[in-house]
Amino acid sequence: MAQIKDVAKRAGVSVASVSRVLAGHTGVTEATRQRVLEAVQAMDYRPDLAARRLRSRRTDTVGLIVSDIRNPFFTEVSRAVEDMAYQNRMRVILCNADENPEKEALYLDLMRDENVSGVILSPSLPTLAHFRIQDYPFPVVLVDRCDRETTADAVVLDNTDSAYRLTIHLIEQGYRRIAFIYGATSATGRQRQEGYVTAMATHGLETLTQAVPATVDAARIAASELVQGSLFPDALMGSNGLILLGLVEALREARLQFPEQIGLAGFDDLPWTRLVEPGITVIAQPTYDIGQATIELLLQRIAHPSQSVRRVVLRGELRERGSSVRRKDATL
Amino acid sequence: MAQIKDVAKRAGVSVASVSRVLAGHTGVTEATRQRVLEAVQAMDYRPDLAARRLRSRRTDTVGLIVSDIRNPFFTEVSRAVEDMAYQNRMRVILCNADENPEKEALYLDLMRDENVSGVILSPSLPTLAHFRIQDYPFPVVLVDRCDRETTADAVVLDNTDSAYRLTIHLIEQGYRRIAFIYGATSATGRQRQEGYVTAMATHGLETLTQAVPATVDAARIAASELVQGSLFPDALMGSNGLILLGLVEALREARLQFPEQIGLAGFDDLPWTRLVEPGITVIAQPTYDIGQATIELLLQRIAHPSQSVRRVVLRGELRERGSSVRRKDATL
DNA sequence: CTGTTAGCGCCTTCAC
DNA sequence: GTGAAGGCGCTAACAG
Numbered sequence: 001m002a003q004i005k006d007v008a009k010r011a012g013v014s015v016a017s018v019s020r021v022l023a024g025h026t027g028v029t030e031a032t033r034q035r036v037l038e039a040v041q042a043m044d045y046r047p048d049l050a051a052r053r054l055r056s057r058r059t060d061t062v063g064l065i066v067s068d069i070r071n072p073f074f075t076e077v078s079r080a081v082e083d084m085a086y087q088n089r090m091r092v093i094l095c096n097a098d099e100n101p102e103k104e105a106l107y108l109d110l111m112r113d114e115n116v117s118g119v120i121l122s123p124s125l126p127t128l129a130h131f132r133i134q135d136y137p138f139p140v141v142l143v144d145r146c147d148r149e150t151t152a153d154a155v156v157l158d159n160t161d162s163a164y165r166l167t168i169h170l171i172e173q174g175y176r177r178i179a180f181i182y183g184a185t186s187a188t189g190r191q192r193q194e195g196y197v198t199a200m201a202t203h204g205l206e207t208l209t210q211a212v213p214a215t216v217d218a219a220r221i222a223a224s225e226l227v228q229g230s231l232f233p234d235a236l237m238g239s240n241g242l243i244l245l246g247l248v249e250a251l252r253e254a255r256l257q258f259p260e261q262i263g264l265a266g267f268d269d270l271p272w273t274r275l276v277e278p279g280i281t282v283i284a285q286p287t288y289d290i291g292q293a294t295i296e297l298l299l300q301r302i303a304h305p306s307q308s309v310r311r312v313v314l315r316g317e318l319r320e321r322g323s324s325v326r327r328k329d330a331t332l
Numbered sequence: 333m334a335q336i337k338d339v340a341k342r343a344g345v346s347v348a349s350v351s352r353v354l355a356g357h358t359g360v361t362e363a364t365r366q367r368v369l370e371a372v373q374a375m376d377y378r379p380d381l382a383a384r385r386l387r388s389r390r391t392d393t394v395g396l397i398v399s400d401i402r403n404p405f406f407t408e409v410s411r412a413v414e415d416m417a418y419q420n421r422m423r424v425i426l427c428n429a430d431e432n433p434e435k436e437a438l439y440l441d442l443m444r445d446e447n448v449s450g451v452i453l454s455p456s457l458p459t460l461a462h463f464r465i466q467d468y469p470f471p472v473v474l475v476d477r478c479d480r481e482t483t484a485d486a487v488v489l490d491n492t493d494s495a496y497r498l499t500i501h502l503i504e505q506g507y508r509r510i511a512f513i514y515g516a517t518s519a520t521g522r523q524r525q526e527g528y529v530t531a532m533a534t535h536g537l538e539t540l541t542q543a544v545p546a547t548v549d550a551a552r553i554a555a556s557e558l559v560q561g562s563l564f565p566d567a568l569m570g571s572n573g574l575i576l577l578g579l580v581e582a583l584r585e586a587r588l589q590f591p592e593q594i595g596l597a598g599f600d601d602l603p604w605t606r607l608v609e610p611g612i613t614v615i616a617q618p619t620y621d622i623g624q625a626t627i628e629l630l631l632q633r634i635a636h637p638s639q640s641v642r643r644v645v646l647r648g649e650l651r652e653r654g655s656s657v658r659r660k661d662a663t664l
Numbered sequence: 665c666t667g668t669t670a671g672c673g674c675c676t677t678c679a680c
Numbered sequence: 681g682t683g684a685a686g687g688c689g690c691t692a693a694c695a696g
Contacts, residue, residue, distance in 0.1 A: 003689060014667040019691055027665065046445050050385040051689035054672050059382070064426075069411050072402075079401050082428050091446070094396075094426035096414050113378050114423070216603065245603055252607070271548070271577055272604030275584070335673060346683040351675055359681065383673035386688050 002043040011039035022047060053115075061091040062298065063111040063119040063138075065104060067145075067186065068214070069096040071242060072270055073287055074122065077143060080291025081120060088299055090117065099185050099214060101126040112137060118298045124185050139301040143294045145187045146311070153301055155294040155312040159188055162283045162316035163195030166237065166265055169281070169318060171203050173326045175235035175263045179226055180207070181247060182239035183214030189239045192267065196237065208233055212243070219246025220253075227254050227262065235263030235324070241270045248276060264323040267316070278322025286314050334375040343371035354379065385447075393423040394630065395443040395451040395470075397436060399477075399518065400546070401428040403574055404602055405619055406454065409475060412623025413452060420631055422449065431517050431546060433458040444469060450630045456517050471633040475626040477519045478643070485633055487626040487644040491520055494615045494648035495527030498569065498597055501613070501650060503535050505658045507567035507595045512539070513554055513579060514571035515546030521571045524599065528569065540565055544575070551578025552585075559586050559594065567595030567656070573602045580608060596655040599648075610654025618646050 008015045013032055020028050021036040039045070053059050062085050066074040078094070085092045093114065095107040104127045111119050118139040123131055123146075133140055133152045142154035170178050180196040183189035193209055200207045208231060212218040219238060223246060226233060236251070238244035244266030251258060258264040259278070266273075269284035293312045300307065340347040345364055352360050353368040371377070385391050394417050398406040410426070417424045425446065427439040436459045443451050450471040455463055455478075465472055465484045474486040502510050512528040515521035525541055532539045540563060544550040551570060555578060558565060568583070570576035576598030583590060590596040591610070598605075601616035625644045633639065 004691095005689085015690080016667060016669095016692080017665090020666090023691080029665065032666080048386070048447070048689050049445055050382060050389075050391070050447065051672090052691075053382040054380070054386045054674090054688085055690045055692085057382075057672070069407055069414070070404075072404075075401055075407050078426070079428055082401070082426060086427075086442075091442075092426050094410070094414060094424050095418075096411055110418075110423075113381055115380075115382065245607075248607055270604075272602075272607060275577075275580055275604060275608045277609065336675095337673085347674080348676075348683060349681085352682090355675080361681065364681080380673050383688090384675080386672085386690085387674045387676085389688075 001048075002045045004045070004047070007036065007039045007043055007045045010043060011035040057115075059091075059115050059117055060089060061093060061114060061116045062295070063093050063095065063107070063114065063116045065095045065097055065107045065111075065119065065121045067097055067099050067122045067124060069094075071214075071240070073144070073241065073268055073285060076287035077122075077291035077294070080288045081295045084292055084295040084299075088295075090299075097124070099124055108136065118302050120294055120298055123187075125187060125190075128187055139298060139305065141294055141298040141301065143290065147187055151309055153297050153310050155290055155297060155314070157188075157285050157290070157316050158313050159191035159316075160195035160198070162267070162318075163192035163237075163239075164199045165195075165316075165318055166267075166281075166283050167196045167199035168202075169320065170235050170237070170263055170265055170324055171199065171205070173263065173324050175324075176205060177208065177231070177233045178205070178235040178237060178263070179231070179233035180209045180237045180239070181219055181222055181226070181243055182209065182211055183243060184211035185214050189214065192239045214240065214242055216242050216246040216249070219243040220249045221246075223247045223250035224253060227251070227256060233262070235265070237264075238266035240266070241268030244268065244270075244273070244280065244282070248280070258323045259325050269319055274321070276323075278325075281321045281324035282319050283316040284319050285316055290314055333380075334377045336377070336379070339368065339371045339375055339377045342375060343367040389447075391423075391447050391449055392421060393425060393446060393448045394627070395425050395427065395439070395446065395448045397427045397429055397439045397443075397451065397453045399429055399431050399454045399456060400574075401426075403546075403572070405476070405573065405600055405617060408619035409454075409623035409626070412620045413627045416624055416627040416631075422631075429456070431456055440468065450634050452626055452630055455519075457519060457522075460519055471630060471637065473626055473630040473633065475622065479519055483641055485629050485642050487622055487629060487646070489520075489617050489622070489648050490645050491523035491648075492527035492530070494599070494650075495524035495569075495571075496531045497527075497648075497650055498599075498613075498615050499528045499531035500534075501652065502567050502569070502595055502597055502656055503531065503537070505595065505656050507656075508537055509540065509563070509565045510537070510567040510569060510595070511558055511563070511565035512541045512569045512571070513551055513558070513575055514541065514543055515575060516543035517546050521546065524571045546572065546574055548574050548578040548581070551575040552581045553578075555579045555582035556585060559583070559588060565594070567597070569596075570598035573598070573600030573605075576600065576602075576605070576612065576614070580612070590655045591657050601651055606653070608655075610657075613653045613656035614651050615648040616651050617648055622646055 097103040122144045146154040182193045212222045238247045265281040273280040429435040454476045478486040514525045544554045570579045597613040605612040
């Protein structure tokens with residue numbers, strides 16, 4: 001492997017000049033610049049990143065800690081982060097916390113060891129509860145999940161408002177006993193539940209909520225009990241794509257047709273929500289945009305460590321489909 | 333930040349001893365070992381990875397270059413890789429090539445710059461065609477995609493055989509004019525197409541194949557033309573989950589019911605294939621196992637650079653569902 | 665504008 | 681068994 005001094009020798013300059021040219025510093029004669037670049041090219045010189053990182057004390061690396069990589073929401077966010085990061089000459093270290101606070105802590109610790117330039121994190125509820133930005137030696141931008149109280153850069157959906165609009169939609173379609181099944185491990189689920197509660201209260205309706213671990217199976221089991229119990233909901237709402245999937249499975253098992261026998265709506269416009277007849281009404285999240293906004297916020301923060309804390313809130317879009325059409329016997 | 337010399341000072345030993353203890357070397361008195369560990373603990377000392385990497389010339393980092401992170405197959409593979417890698421004290425650098433050979437080349441180059449310990453790659457067809465393991469200064473294990481000719485460690489599905497079995501299943505169910513729509517950018521698609529062709533030939537049936545870019549939209553458009561054209565297929569097969577999704581969309585648009593009006597089957601047992609009535613017949617891939625086997629192979633290769641090349645072939649599992657049930661008018 | 669040089673923090677011979 | 685010392689390859693401060 002060619003080293004910087006080999007390049008310097010070949011170009012007939014000092015290592016400092018080579019370094020300067022490669023760093024894009026000004027104050028180098030065009031002539032030397034050319035000679036250096038030529039030598040670099042000829043020798044296929046590649047700076048040793050370990051050495052550079054040791055010397056410069058920066059890694060140009062972003063840590064991405066997602067709650068659950070299997071959730072298509074996070075997949076798409078990761079894709080956006082990855083795209084933008086490499087465009088900005090940054091590496092991405094991927095970590096999947098599997099909704100496990102201990103793993104989150106472990107990975108955050110690892111990020112410290114790695115001396116990353118910054119971290120993107122979608123914290124679980126326990127982590128978020130104790131989260132203080134000043135506990136970390138690197139900038140952190142939260143994505144998807146954050147509290148009103150959290151003092152940190154963040155990019156989130158308008159969760160409460162979106163859930164409110166979705167609930168109102170169901171109410172307007174004539175549903176009354178609407179049950180809300182939501183993920184207990186995230187701030188997002190809770191905020192969406194708040195929106196649901198507010199909407200129900202506005203119309204003087206009783207609420208019916210159920211917190212579950214954010215998995216398909218947990219949602220399926222909870223929904224099964226709900227529809228077969230004595231509470232007789234006339235519509236089901238799920239707080240995210242995985243939970244919504246569990247609800248559909250439960251309704252299939254119970255042989256309940258939607259919207260004829262029970263209404264259905266949820267979050268995340270996943271491909272299958274259009275394919276399951278007659279289509280499922282959802283709030284679509286601008287997932288790629290969320291990821292993009294997050295990495296942009298992080299890059300800005302890295303560039304300007306002391307700029308004021310920002311929160312970017314993106315709007316969810318209601319996509320009405322067959323699963324929530326007006327009940328024949330509805331009376332408003 | 334505490335450094336190794338601070339720890340040494342506090343423990344009353346030399347930096348060499350600290351280094352030895354931390355590296356788990358033998359030949360250190362239990363007494364000094366204890367004093368060092370105590371000091372490390374007390375000072376919350378963390379070795380500087382950049383320095384360690386420069387000095388040791390190894391990064392303990394794995395590069396993961398997937399074709400398309402949105403494909404749930406690769407999501408699950410990534411999850412397994414990530415799990416196992418961190419369990420083995422390795423970092424994972426994530427790269428999403430988006431089925432783009434240029435991006436693949438770019439990322440492979442980047443892996444070289446990063447001096448990674450090894451790379452996991454799911455190559456596009458062009459990359460695979462020119463792929464020679466000796467062109468890279470690090471071990472590479474291929475995942476999901478590889479040719480018969482490729483001389484490299486690899487973990488793949490029994491693509492040809494699985495496709496053969498799936499096709500035979502359709503034939504046995506009475507389908508005759510079976511069309512196969514497959515991803516043109518991967519060896520996988522082509523191998524599955526071979527299995528289809530073999531199965532059709534076995535029964536003296538005419539083949540009907542269509543290569544498309546491996547995206548939902550491309551598959552949808554191709555399928556639309558196919559079912560509305562003059563070739564009148566009586567069944568459709570898709571070579572992976574994204575393509576299968578496109579096929580379903582096309583059938584919906586054309587208002588063709590499966591299995592009544594047309595049979596349907598494909599690859600990848602995604603959640604929605606059970607939910608789309610009456611369920612879609614698929615070959616299920618052991619995705620997590622594939623990922624796990626891949627990283628294990630890579631770790632072995634890193635440990636034993638000169639061990640013989642290995643190929644791990646995992647078996648796909650046929651899951652029969654309603655979309656391929658026997659046609660009423662079938663005559664074998 | 666260019667070159668010389670002193671480290672960045674750690675590991676690892678090599679003596680003792 | 682332990683310590684002293686020389687780099688790993690690069691950047692940046694300083695001097696010219």
